[in-house]
Amino acid sequence: MTLESHPTPFSSLDDYVALPRVESLALSPDGQRVVLTVATLTRDQTSYERALWSVSADGTGIPTRLTRSVKGESGAAFTASGDILFVSARADAAADKPDKLDKDAEAAQLWLLPACGGEARAITRLAGGVSGIAAVTTAATSLVIAADLLPSAADLEADALARKERTEKKVVAILHESYPVRFWDHDLGPAEPHLLALDLADLHDTITGPVSSTEADAPAPYPADLPRPRDLTPSPGRTMDTAGQALTPDGSTLIVALRVAEQRSGRYVLVSLDVATGAQTVLFDEPKVDFESPNVSLDGRQIAFVRSAMSTPVGPADQELWVADLDGGHPRRLAADWDRWPTSLIFDAPHAVGPHAGVTTALIVTADHDGRGPIFRVPLDGGAPEQLTTDDFSYTNVCVDAQTGDLVALRSSWIAPAHPVLIGRSGTVTMLATPAPLPDVPGTITEVETRAEDGARVRAWLLLPAAEDGARVRAWLLLPAGAAQEHPAPLLLWIHGGPLNSWNAWSWRWSPLLAVARGYAVLLPDPALSTGYGLDFIARGWNAWGAKPYTDLLAIVDAAEKLPEIDETLTAAMGGSFGGYMANWVAGHTDRFRAIVSHASLWSLDQFNGTTDDSQYWQSIFSAQGMIDNSPHRAVRDIVTPMLVIHGDHDYRVPIGESLRLWSELAEHHATANGSTQHKFLFFPDENHWVLGPQHAVVWYETVFAFLDQHVHGAGWKRPRLLG
Template identity: 65%
Template sequence: MASTPFDSLEDYISLPRIEALALSPDGGRAVLTVAVLKKDGTAYGRSLWSVPADGSGAPKRLTRSAKGEAGAAFTASGDILFVSARPDADGEADDESGQLWLLPAAGGEARPVTRLAGGAGQIAATADASDRIVIGADLLPGADSLEADAKLRKLRKDKKVSAILHDAYPVRFWDHDLGPAESHLLAIDVDALEDTIAAVVAEADAARTDAESADDPGLAADADAAAVEDAGKPYPSTLPRPRDLTPTPRRTVDPDQVALSPDGSTVIASVRVSEQRDGRYALVAVDVESGTQTFLLDEDEVDFEAPAISHDGSRIAYIRTPRSTPEGPADSELWTAGIDGAGPRRLATGWDRWATALTFDHDDDALVATADSDGRGPIFRVPLDGSAPEQLTHDDFAYSHVRVDRSTGDLVALRSSWIAPSHPVRVARDGTVTPLASPAALPAVPGSITEVETTAEDGARVRAWLLLPEGASDAAPAPFLLWIHGGPLASWNAWSWRWNPLLAVARGYAVLLPDPALSTGYGLDFIARGWNSWGGTPYTDLMSITDAVVARPDIDETRTAAMGGSFGGYMANWVAGHTDRFRAIVTHASLWALDQFAGTTDSSVYWQRIFTAEAMEEHSPHRFVRDIRTPLLVIHGDRDYRVPIGESLRLWSELAEHHAEADGSTVHRFLYFPDENHWVLKPQHAIVWYQTVFAFLDEHVHGKDWERPELLG
C-alpha cells in the first residue's frame, strides 16, 4: 500500500494549506494566503504568494515574517494590502496587534498603513477605481476618537481590568466574548500615505515634544500640554487617518457584509437592527465624505445580506431571506436594485438553490454566484434579465473565493473536494477549468471516492460520498464509519482540514459522508422534510443510506461506527438512543438537551424560533439516555459558545447516572479541551483528537486493547 501524508497525523498537520485568494486589478496574478506549520508544531504561520492567473509560471513568495500575513486584497493601483502583527519600526515595541500593511506594486518593502491601539480587524472592501478602502476595527464604546480609544485601552491594561459591562444581548459569539470593544467600519485613503523623510522627521519631532512635556513638570503644567495628555497620544501624522463611518455601531456591523462603490464614495453594508434580544439585517448606504447613513432596504421579519455593487456603480445585488418559523424553512432569494435601493427586483425565481457568495459579472449583465448543489459547490451565472441561471462548472468540486477578471470575463477561484484540498484555478467563460501554479502541491490521498444513493422511506432521493480504503473487496470488506455533518443546513461537498475522513480511510475504514434531510443543495422541499423534526427524517435518511452501503460486499456490516460534530453530534446522540447497530459512537460538541441548549447558546432566539416547544422536547436526545447501549466518546471544548460545554457535561453526568458500574467505571469516555472552541484548532490538539478517536474505534470496532494517547498523560 502506497504511503500518503494521511498515514501519519504529524505528516497530515504539516501539509501546507491555501486559505484565501485575491486577484489583481488587471487579472494578471492571484495572491494566495498559505498557512504552514511552524517549527515547534504548535501553530500555523501565514505568508502571501503570487501566482500567474493564466496557468503559466511558478509561485513566488511575497512576504516573510515571524508573525505572518493574511487577509490580502488589492488596491485599485495594484498595491497589495494585508493584515499582520509584524513589528512596526515606528510603533510601540510591545504592540502585537495586527495592523494594515501595504506592499507596493512598484517594489520595495511593506509599510504600515494603520497604527490603531486595538489593531486592524480585516479588510472589509476595496474600491475598483479609487485607492480608498474600508476596514473593520474594534473601538471602545467610551472613546470618541482614536486617541481616546488608545488611552482607555492603556488604562484597562495597566489596571489589569478585563470586566465587560453589557447592555444588550448577546454577550458572546462562537468562541469569543463580545465587548467591551465594538466593531466599527473605518474608511482609509491609502494614497494619502506620506512616505517622505520630511513627514518622518515631523512625526519624530512631535513625539519628542510630547515626551518632554510628560517629563518636565513645568511643561506639564502648561494648559496645552495638559490638554494633549488628556486627549491621549496623537494618531501618527505620517499615516492616513482612518475615518469612522459607524461612530455608534453597538453590535450592528459585520465587516464581512460590506461593499464599496467603484469610486469609493458609498459603502453598502448589511447592519443589524436590534429587536429586544433578536435582530433583523437591513441594507444601509453610508456616504463616506459626510458619514450620512441611509436605510435602503428594511423589512420586519426579513434579513438583507451579502451586498455586492456593480462595476459601473449603478446597481446592488443582495440576498433577501424571510424569517423561518417552525412551520418550515424560508427561501433564500437573490435580488437586485439601484444603488439607492430603488426598483428592487427578484432574480432566478425558479432556482431552487441558495447562493453562498455573489459578485457581478465582468459586464454587469449577470451575477456570478456559488451554491451548494447535489453534493458539490459549483459556480453559477445568474442573468439580470430574469432568465434562468446557468451552471458554469460541472465537476465534483466546491468553489470559493471567486474573483472576476474584468478584462476577459474569466474567473479565478479556489476549489476543493474530499480528495483535493483548496487549490487555485482559472474558469473560462465556457466553464473550462485550468489549474494554476501553486505553492502547495495536492497531496497523494489514500483509497478512492464514489457517489452512492438510496431512496428514503418517503420516496426522496438521499445521496452521499463513500470513501473506500485501498484493498477493500468482497474478500476483505472494510469496517464502516458513518460520519454525520454539522449545520444542519450544510452539505458534505468541500474539503475540511478539521474534519478529514481521509485520515480514517488511511486506517482502513470505509467512510460514508451522507446529506440527509436538512442538507443544502437539494432544494427547499428537501430541507423542509426534516424541519422542526431533527430526530425524524434526518435520522431515517441516515439509517436508509447506511443500510444501502453496508449491504455492499466490500463493507463489513459487523464492524460499524458512527460519529459527528455539532448537529452531527446531536445526530450521533440521537442515533445512540435509538439503535444499537453501531459498535462505537463519537459525539463532538454535541447538542444533548434542547431546552437547555436553546437558552445557553450564543444566539438562543434563533433556535427557539425554528422549533415548536413540543418538537424541542420530542426531539431532544437526553430523553433516551436509558436506551443507550453503544459506547460513546464525548468530546468538547470549553470555549465553545455555539454549543456550550454544559451540553456535554450533562450528557456525561447522565451517562454515569444510568450506565456506570457500581465502582464508577464506564465504557464511555470524555475528551475535554479547556482552551479549545467548537472545532479544536491547535495542531497538537488536533493530533490528540484523532489519536483518541481512532484508539476508541480500535477498542470497540476491532476489539483491540485501549491505548491511551501519550500526550494525555
Template identity: 60%
Template sequence: MVTDSYDSLSDFIAIPRIDGLALSPDGARTVLTVATLNKDATAYERALWEVPATAGATGDPVRLTRSAKGEAGAAFTSTGDVLFTSTRPDADGDDEKSQLWLLSAHGGEARCISRLAGGVSGIEALAADARAAILGAHLMPSASSLEDDARIRAARTKGKVNAILHSTYPIRDWDHDLGPAEPHLLALDLDGVPAEAARAEVPVAKDDGDAPTPYPETLPRPRDLTPQPGLSVDHRGVAVSPDGSTVIAALSVPVGRSSRTRLVSIDVASGAHTVLADEEGVDFVSPVISPDGASLAYGRGAKSTPAGPADQELWIANLDGSGAREIAADWDRWAASTAFSADGSALIVTADHDGRCPVFSIDVTTGEVTQITHDAAAYSAVAVDRTGAGLVALRATMLEPAHPVRIAFDGTVTRLANPAPAPEVSATLTDVDATAEDGTRVRGWLLTPPSASAASPAPLLLWIHGGPLNSWNQWSWRWSPALAVAQGYAVLLPDPALSTGYGLEFIARGWNSWGHKPYTDLLSITDAVESRPEIDETRTAAMGGSFGGYMANWVAGHTDRFDAIVTHAALWSLDQFGPTTDHADYWQSIFTPEAMVEHSPHHSVAEISTPMLVIHGDKDYRVPIGEGLRLWAELAEHFAAPDGSMDHRFLYFPDENHWILKPQHAIVWYETVFAFLAQHVRGEDRTLPEVLG
C-alpha cells in the same frame, strides 16, 4: 496499517494549506494566503504567495511576505498594490495588534499604514477604480476619538481590568466575548499613504495621564463611518462603489434580544446614512455593486420559524435601492457567494448543489441560470477577472484540498501554480444514494481504502456533517475523512434531510423534526452502503460534530446497530442548549416547544447500549460545555459500575472552542478517536496518546 501519507498525523498537520485568494485588477496575478505549521508544531503561520493567474502562464509561486506573526486578508487596490493585515511588529515598535500593511506593486518591503490602538479587524471592501479602502475596527463606546480610544484601552490594561458591562444581547459569539469595544466601519484614503516609510507611533496613553500620543500625521487618518454603532456593525456584508464614494452595508437592527439586518447606504464624504431596504422579520445580506456603480445585488431572506425554513432570495436594485426586484425566483438553490461579471450583465454565484458547490451565472435581465462548472468539486473565493477573461477561484474536492484554478465561461478549469500541493489520497470516491422511507432520494459520498474488496471488506464509519444547513461537498482540514480511510475504514458522508444543495423542500423534511427524517435518512443510506460487497456490515461506527454530534447522540439512544459512537461538541438537552448558546434567539425560534421536548436526545439516555466517546471544548460558546457535561453526568448516572468505571470516555479540551484548532490538540483528537474505534469496532488494543497522561 499504513495505506498512504495520511496515516501519519504529524505529517498531516504539517501539510501547508491555502485559505485565501485575491486577484489583481489586470487579472494577471493571484495572491494566495498559505498557512504552514510553525517550528514547535503548535500553530499555523500565514504568508502571502503570488502565482501567475492567466491561462497557460508559466512561472513558479513566489513568496511575497515572511514574518513570525504572519499575514492574512490579502486584497488588491485599484493600482495593483497588495493590502493585508498582520500583527507583525513594525520597524518602529512592537505593537501586538493587527494593523493594515501595504505591499507596493513596484516591489520593496511591506509598510504598516495604520496605527489603531485596538488594531484592524479586517479589510471589508476596496474600491475598484479609486484608492479607497473600508476597514473594520473595534472602538471603545465612550471614546470620542482614536486617541481617546487608545487612552481608555491603556487604562484597562494598566488596571488589569477585563470586566465588561452589557446592556444588550448577545454577549458572546462562537469562541469570543463581545465588548466592551464595538465594531465600526472606517474609511481610509490610500492616496494619503506616504511614498516612503515614515515613523508613526501607535497612540498610547502617557504616564502622567495626559492625552495620548496623537494619531500619526504621517499616515492617512481613518474616518469613522459608523459613530456610536452599538453592535449594528456586526454586519453581514459590505460593498463600496467603484469610485469609493458610497458604501453599502448590511447592518444589524436590534429587535429585543434578536436582530434583523437592513441595507444602509453610507456617503463616504459626509458620513450620512440612508436606509435602502428594511423589513420586519427579514434579513438583507451580502451586498455587491456592479462594475459601473449603477446596480446593487443582495440577498433577502425572511426569518425562519418552526413552520419551516425560509427561502434565501437574490435581488437586484439600482444603487439607491429603487427598482428592486427578485431574480431567478424559480432557482431552488441558495447563493453562498455573489459577484457581478466584468460587464455587469450577470451575477457569478456559488451554491451547494447535489454534493458539489459549482459556479453559476445568472443573467440579471432574464434571471436565466447557467451552471458553469460541472465537475465533482466545490468552488470558493471566486474572483472575477475585470478584463472579461473568466474567473479565478479555489477548487476543492473530497479528495483534494483547496487549490487555485482559472475558470473559463465554457466551464474549462485550468490549474494554476500551487505553492501548497497536498499528497494524493489513496481512496476510491463513489457517489452513492438510497431511497428514504418517504421515497425521497438521499445521497452522499463513500470513500473506500484501496484494500477494500469483497474478499476483504472494510469496516464502515458513518460520519454525519454539522450545520445542520450544510453539505458534504469538499475537503475539510478539520474533519478529514482521508485520515480515517488511511486507517482502513470506509467512510460514508451522507447528506440527510436539512442538508443544502437539494432544494427547500429537502430541508423542510427535517425542519422542527431533527430526530425524524434526518435520522431515518441516515439509516436508509447506511443500509444501502452496507449492502455493498466491499463493506463489512458487522463492523460499523457513527460519529459527528455539532449537529452531527446531535445526530450521533440521537443514534445512540435509538439503535444499537453501531459498535461505537463518537460525539463532538454535541447538542444533548435542547431545553438547556436553547437558552445558553451564544445566539439563543435563533435556536429557540426554529423549534416549537413540543419539538424541543420530542427531539431532545437526553430523554433516551437509558436506552444507550453503545460505547460513546464524548468530546467537548470549554471555550465552545455555540454548543456550550454544559451539553457535554450533562451528557457525561447522565451516562455516569445510568452506566457507571460500582467502582465508577464505564466503557464510555470523555475527551475534554479546556482551551479549545467548537472546533479543535491547535495542531497538537488535533493530533490528540484523532489519535483518541482512532484508538476508541479500534477497540470497539475492530477489537484491537490501541495505545492512547502518552501526552494524555
C-alpha cells in the same frame, strides 16, 4: 474515480498536520496575478503561520513568496495601483516601543506591500488593531476597514488612552447592555465594531514632525504620516456586526448590510453609506427579513444581494437573489424558480463585444448543489441559471477578471484540498501554480444514494437506482485501497454539522482520508436538512431533527452495507455540532453501531436553548414542543453503544454544559458500582467548537481511532501518549 494506493501523508497524523493549506485568494486589478494566503506548520508544530504568495493568473510560472514574518499575514486585497494590502500583527519598526503592560501593542494592523517592490509598511496604528479589510475598490484610493473601539472613546486617541488604563489596572470586566454577549469562541465587548474609512492618498513617506504633549497622561496623537481612519459609524453598539459590505468602484459609496437590534434578536437591513460624510440611507428594510451579502457591479450602477425571510418553527424560508439600482430603485428578484441557496455572489464582467458590449448581464453565483458547490451564471433579465462548472468540486473565493470575464477561484473536494484555478467563460478549468501541491490520497471515492423512509432521495457516492416517485438520500463513500468482497472494510458513518450544510467540500478539521488510510470506509451523507437539494428537502427535517434526518441516515447506511466492499458487522458513527446531536440521537435510538463519537454535541435542548450564543435563532426554528420531542437526553437510559464524548471549553455556540450533562447522565445511568464505564470523555480546556491546535488535532484523531479500534476491531485500548 480510483486514487493512489501507495503510502500517503494521511497515513501519519504528523505528516497530515504539516501539509500546507491554501486559505484565500485575491486577483490583481489587471487580472495578471493571484495572491494566495497559505498556512504552514510552525517549527515547533504547535500552530500555523500564514504568508502571502503570488502566482500567475494564466496557469504558467511558479509561486513566489511575498511575505515572511513571525506573526504572519492574512486578508490580502489589491489597491487600484496594484499594491497589496494585508492584515498582520508583525512588529512595526516605525511605531514607538510598546509599553510592556500594553496587551494591544501587538494588535494586528493594516499593511501595504508596494507593487513596485520594497518593504511592506503599516498604514494604521490603532490601539485595538484592525479586525479586517471590510471593503476595497480597485478603481480608487478609498477603502474601508473594520476595527473595534471602546464605547466611551470620542476619538482614536481617547480609545488608546482608555485601553492603556484598563491594561494598567488589569481590568477585563465587561458591562453588557444588549444581547448577545458571546460569539462562537470569544466574549463580545467591551469594544464595539466600527467601520472606518481610509484614503491612501493621505499616506506619506515622511513624518511631518513630532507632536509633543505637555501632560504625561494625555493620549499620543495619531501619526501624521498615516491616513487617519474616519469613523463612518459612531456609537454603533453591535450594529456593525455586518452581513457583508461592498464599495462602489469610485470609493464614494459603501453598500452595507447593517444589523438592527430588536430585543434579543437582530436582523439585517441594506444601507447606502456616503464614505465622505458617513450619511446613511436605508435602501431595503422589512420586518422579519434579512438583507445580506451585497455586491456592486463593476460600473457602479447596480447592486445585488440576498433577501431571506426569517425562518419559523413552521418551516424554513427561502434565500432569494435580488438586484436593484445603486439607489435601491427598480428592485427585482432573479431566478425565482431556482431552488438553491447562494453561498456567494458577484457581478459578471461587462461584455467586451457584441450587442451587450460594456454591459453586465449576469451574476456569478456559487451554491450547494447535489453534493457539490458549482459556479452558476445567473442572468440579470430573470432567465434560468446556467451551471458553469460541472465537475465534482466545490468553488469558493471567486473573483472576476474585469478585462476578460475569466474567473479565478479556489476549488476543493473530498480528495483534493483547496487549490487555485482559472475558469474560462465557457467553463473550462485550468489549475494554477500553488505552493501547496495536492497530496496523494488513499483509496477510492464513489457516490451512493437510496430511497428514504418517506421516499425522499438520500445520497452518498456510488449511484444506486432510486424510486421514480420519491425523494432520494445521497452521500459520498470513500473506500480504502483493497476493499473488496473478499476483504470488506468496516464502515464509519460521518454526520455533518450545520445542519444547513452539505458534505461537498474539503475540510482540514474533518478529514475522512485519515480514516480511509487506516482501513475504514467513510460514508458522508446529506440527510434531510442538508442544502443543495431544494427547500422541500430541508423542510423534511424542520423542527424535527430526530425524525427524517435520523431515518435518512439509517437508510443510506443500509444501502452502503449492501455493497460487497463493506463489512456490515463492523460499523460505527460519529459527528460534530449538529452531527454530534445526531450521534447522540443515534446512540439513544439504535444499537446497530459498535461505537459512537460525539463531538461538540447538543444533548439537552431545553438547557442549550438559553446558553448558546444565539438563542434567538434557536428559538425561531424550534417550537417548544419540538425541543421536547427532539431532545436526545430523554433517551439516555436506552443507550447501549460505547460513546466517546469530546468538547472544547471555549465553545460558545454549543456550550460545554451540553457534554458535561451528557457525561454526568451517562455515568448516572450506565456506570458500574465502582464508577467505571465503557464511555470516555476527551476534554480540551483551551479549544473551541473546532479544536484548531495542530497537536490537539493529532490527539483528537489518535483518541478517536484508538476508541474505534477498541470497539470496532476488538483491539486493546491504547491511550494516546500525550494524554499522560
